[in-house]
Amino acid sequence: MPSTHCDLRRHRRAAVFGAGSGAGFAGAGRPLRVVSGVVLDASPHLLMLNAGGTEIRLAMSGATKVWHGGRGNLAALRPGRPVIARPGKDGPAVERIWVGIERVAGTILACGKDAAEVDMGPHRGRAHVVIPPDVLQRVLVRHPRMEPGYLIDVICVGSPDGPRAVRPGTSQPGYRADDLAAPEVTAPVPGVLRGTATWFGDAGGEAPAGAAYPAVDSEGAAGGCADAPSGCVPFPYLSVGSEVTVHNECGGRAATVPVVECGCTAARFCDRCVDCAASPRGRIVELTPAVFAGLGGDLEAGCFNAAVRVEGPW
Amino acid sequence: MVTAFQNTQVLLLAAVLLAACLAKLTVREQAAGAPDHVHGVPVPAGLARLTALRRNRGMTVGLGLGEGVLGLALLVTSHLSVRLATTMAFAAAAWVVGELRVRRPDAGCGCFGGLSAKRVGRRSVLRAVLFTGAGVASLGAPLTGVDVLRDVQVQVGLVFTVELALFAALSPELSELLERCRASADPPCERRRSPIAETYATLHRSAAWAEHENLIASAVPLDVWREGCWRFVVYPARVDGRDAEIVFAVSTAAHDRPVRAAVVVSAPV
Numbered sequence: 001m002p003s004t005h006c007d008l009r010r011h012r013r014a015a016v017f018g019a020g021s022g023a024g025f026a027g028a029g030r031p032l033r034v035v036s037g038v039v040l041d042a043s044p045h046l047l048m049l050n051a052g053g054t055e056i057r058l059a060m061s062g063a064t065k066v067w068h069g070g071r072g073n074l075a076a077l078r079p080g081r082p083v084i085a086r087p088g089k090d091g092p093a094v095e096r097i098w099v100g101i102e103r104v105a106g107t108i109l110a111c112g113k114d115a116a117e118v119d120m121g122p123h124r125g126r127a128h129v130v131i132p133p134d135v136l137q138r139v140l141v142r143h144p145r146m147e148p149g150y151l152i153d154v155i156c157v158g159s160p161d162g163p164r165a166v167r168p169g170t171s172q173p174g175y176r177a178d179d180l181a182a183p184e185v186t187a188p189v190p191g192v193l194r195g196t197a198t199w200f201g202d203a204g205g206e207a208p209a210g211a212a213y214p215a216v217d218s219e220g221a222a223g224g225c226a227d228a229p230s231g232c233v234p235f236p237y238l239s240v241g242s243e244v245t246v247h248n249e250c251g252g253r254a255a256t257v258p259v260v261e262c263g264c265t266a267a268r269f270c271d272r273c274v275d276c277a278a279s280p281r282g283r284i285v286e287l288t289p290a291v292f293a294g295l296g297g298d299l300e301a302g303c304f305n306a307a308v309r310v311e312g313p314w
Numbered sequence: 315m316v317t318a319f320q321n322t323q324v325l326l327l328a329a330v331l332l333a334a335c336l337a338k339l340t341v342r343e344q345a346a347g348a349p350d351h352v353h354g355v356p357v358p359a360g361l362a363r364l365t366a367l368r369r370n371r372g373m374t375v376g377l378g379l380g381e382g383v384l385g386l387a388l389l390v391t392s393h394l395s396v397r398l399a400t401t402m403a404f405a406a407a408a409w410v411v412g413e414l415r416v417r418r419p420d421a422g423c424g425c426f427g428g429l430s431a432k433r434v435g436r437r438s439v440l441r442a443v444l445f446t447g448a449g450v451a452s453l454g455a456p457l458t459g460v461d462v463l464r465d466v467q468v469q470v471g472l473v474f475t476v477e478l479a480l481f482a483a484l485s486p487e488l489s490e491l492l493e494r495c496r497a498s499a500d501p502p503c504e505r506r507r508s509p510i511a512e513t514y515a516t517l518h519r520s521a522a523w524a525e526h527e528n529l530i531a532s533a534v535p536l537d538v539w540r541e542g543c544w545r546f547v548v549y550p551a552r553v554d555g556r557d558a559e560i561v562f563a564v565s566t567a568a569h570d571r572p573v574r575a576a577v578v579v580s581a582p583v
Contacts, residue, residue, distance in 0.1 A: 009539060012548055015576035016563045179433060184493065189504040189542075219510040220538025220545070236504030237566075239539035312541050 006258040009241040013312075025247040025307065028254030031294035036084045036203060039099075042077035047085065047094060058085055061093040067300055068099040069157035069166045082158070082204030086293045098299050100158035101289065102202035103169060104129045106265050107177040111146045118152055121265035122225050124200070129154060131165040142168040149176045151268060155300055158202065169198070169302035170271050177268050180229050187234040195233055195282035196273035197246060197306035198266070199292035199299060210260035211246065212286040213238055214267035224262045232270035233282035236310055243311040246285055248304045250276035251296025256311060257287070273303035284308050318469040320455035321462045323448040324388055325470070326477050327400055328459040330445065331385030334426055337487070338378030341428035342371070374424065388452075389459035401449030408442035415439055429487035429494075441484040448477075500568040503543035508566035510538065513545045517564050520573035526560050529553055529577070543567065553579055 035058065037051030047058045068076035076099045077083065088095035104127045106120035114136070118127045131139060131154070143152055153170050156163035175181075201207055215235035216224030223240030238244070240259050247254040269283040275297075285308050289299055297304045384403065387396040411423050415434040422431040423438055430438075462470060482488055500506070517523050529551040536548040536559065544563045551558045559578040565571035 009537070009546070012537070012546060012559065012561045012578065013541065013563075015561050015578045016546070016574050185501045185505075186499050187505075188502055215505075217540040217545075219508070219513075219540065220535075220547075222539045234502075234505055236542045237540050239541060241539065242541050310542065 006241040006243070009239070010243070017312075024245050024256065025254045025309070027252075028247055029252050031253050031255040031291070032086055032089075032296070034084060034086045034290040034294040036082070036290045038204065039077050039079050039081050039083055041079060042074060044074060047077065047083075047097070049083065049085070058087075059093045063088075064094050064097060066097045066099060067101065069164070072099060082202065084203050084289050084293055084299065096293070096298075098203060098289075098293070100203055101299050102156040102158055102163045103154070103198075103200060103302070104156055104163055104165075105153040105169060105198070105200065105269070106151070107268070108146065108148050108150050108152050110148060116146065116152060123261055123264065128162050129156060129165050130159070130161050130163070135165050135167065139165060139168050142170070143172040145172060145174075149178070151177050153198075153269070153302070155302060158204075163202075167300065170196075170269075170273065173269060173271050175270075180268060180270055181232060182230045183232060183234045189234050189236045191309070193233055193235065193282075193284045193308040193310075194249075194280045195284035195306060195308075196271060196279045196303045197248070197285045197287060197292070197295075197297070197308075198269075198273075198283055198303045199289050199297065200261075200263075200265075200286040201288055203289060207288055208258075208260050209288050209291050210258040211244055211288070211291070212261040212263035212266060213242070213244060213259045214263040214283065214285075216240060216259065216262035223259075225264045228262060228264040229267045231267035231282060233280075233284055235284075238310065244285065245309045245311055246287065246291075246295060247307040247309075248295040248297060249279075249307055250304050253295045255291065255295055257291055260288070261286075273305050275301060275304045277305065279305035315469060317456065318467055319473055320451055321457045322470050322473040322477065323452035324392075324397075324455045324457065324459050325462050325474060326481075327404075327445065327448055327452060328385045328388040329478075330481065331381045331388065331400070335378045335382030335385060337426035337429055338374050338381070338424075339427070341426070374427065378427070389463075392456065392458045392461075394453065397449070397453045397455070401446065401453065404442060404446040404449045408439065408446050411442045412439050426485075426487045429490045432486055432490065435486060437484045437486060441481070444480070444484070503565060503567040506566050506568060508540075508545060510545075513538075513547065513564045513566075516571045517547060517562055517573055520564075522562060522573045522575035526551070526562075526575055526577070529558070529560060540566065551577065553577060 035051055035056055037049035040048040040050050045060055047060050049056045066072040066076050081099050084098045085094045086096045104118050106118045108116055109119050110117040114131055116129050118129055120127055151173055154165040155167050155169050156165050200212055214231045215237050216222055217237040217239055218224040218226040238259055242259045243256055245254055245256045263286045266283040266286045270281050272281055273279045293299055384400050411434055414423055423434045424430050531550045531552050536550055538547050543566055545566055547562045549560045551560045556579060561576045563574040
């Protein structure tokens with residue numbers, strides 16, 4: 001019996017077109033089971049998390065790497081901090097833990113000496129990002145235009161003052177946010193979209209696991225924004241609840257995830273990822289942190305080269 | 315040779331002025347061409363007022379007519395006042411375009427009406443400066459444009475062709491024009507913006523609607539969403555005394571939109 005919005009729409013769609021076969025990506029690996037939650041307790045061998053009201057115990061080993069604004073240690077795993085934990089490929093022990101990781105991507109509204117005001121789009125609101133002087137030097141290397149109207153994308157760590165920038169997420173596109181070169185109106189839609197996949201939100205985010213897709217229809221109850229740019233890739237229009245299969249072309253893993261948000265901000269970024277090779281231009285999908293990490297992506301790296309197939313009967 | 319070059323400038327300037335007149339009168343700027351807010355960053359009020367003035371339709375038509383009159387005058391008379399007016403007009407245009415490039419990088423110059431909606435680039439400034447130079451060169455030309463056309467010399471034809479090619483290379487409007495021509499072709503249904511009113515109109519005209527209309531229990535749809543080439547509209551229904559749903563799938567293609575329907579008798583919870 002269908003229970004979620006996504007299941008309901010899939011059920012109704014299948015009534016008209018029949019159940020799709022879900023072509024996916026041949027030879028792709030399965031995603032890792034990533035857990036996100038709030039730290040209850042931590043010891044060198046055990047991590048206890050509150051994951052949406054469920055207590056989860058995860059084994060840790062000496063090889064477990066902790067990130068908290070850089071390389072961290074067990075001291076970073078304080079109770080109350082949001083974390084994302086990824087198991088290793090070869091065993092149940094946790095391989096990577098990201099503590100308090102956040103991301104701010106959008107259009108710069110104002111920029112001071114040690115902070116920036118960023119418009120993250122109609123669904124995510126505005127953010128005040130603190131950029132310490134030592135980090136600003138690193139950010140400026142990949143974001144030379146820290147001016148209102150230009151795009152910014154920084155990996156942050158949560159702090160009492162709000163998100164504190166740690167490093168640039170990706171390189172800044174050279175154009176103003178409103179000067180995006182859209183594909184021709186008549187450009188055909190490819191069967192598989194290729195470009196860069198990033199992540200959005202934060203470790204303690206409440207968004208359900210899934211993807212923000214740049215071309216969500218704005219009519220009816222589809223969930224899109226009316227003034228969203230068209231992006232620099234010929235996207236087919238979808239809705240919240242549609243399903244896309246995302247393939248990490250660097251790590252080889254793939255997963256089918258629902259569209260949970262309109263990626264209006266992603267549509268403004270016509271950038272590349274150079275995780276394993278230079279990807280084609282275009283931020284084709286933004287994933288929630290757990291999904292991104294489950295597909296083998298490193299949250300602090302910010303992106304991976306991706307292929308996206310829209311699951312549907314057409 | 316110098317005289318032939320001067321005569322060519324008269325022809326070139328007349329052609330450019332008439333083309334600008336035609337574009338201003340026929341290709342309107344889109345309403346959202348130059349926003350007053352760029353992602354929440356307000357444009358200074360003075361500059362916004364100047365841009366609003368430039369985008370005023372009456373002003374555009376007036377400028378277009380003025381350019382048309384100058385272009386025709388260049389064709390029919392060799393009077394110095396016409397050549398001077400043309401040169402001054404291009405010098406003023408070069409100054410305005412240069413100012414726009416510095417102060418309103420998000421706004422187009424409107425030189426060729428709606429075709430010049432994109433931000434002013436170096437090419438547009440260089441083009442205006444070169445036309446000013448052509449205006450200066452045309453001051454001493456002995457012939458009118460019509461006289462040049464009556465007896466086209468080889469040198470004039472050659473210089474005119476080269477100058478037209480340079481004009482095309484320095485005109486971002488050319489790609490916009492080509493894009494508009496291509497845009498007249500239908501976009502693929504997956505990417506085509508399809509208004510909801512169009513979906514309902516197609517649905518209500520369809521055989522699938524006529525077949526299921528009497529089963530529908532409420533005029534308000536339960537859900538409306540889109541996936542690729544199809545927009546789905548779901549209505550509550552009563553079938554044989556049981557609650558059901560009717561799912562319509564309406565194509566988003568530009569023409570000949572098919573409609574499919576299915577009845578889901580055991581309504582999902």
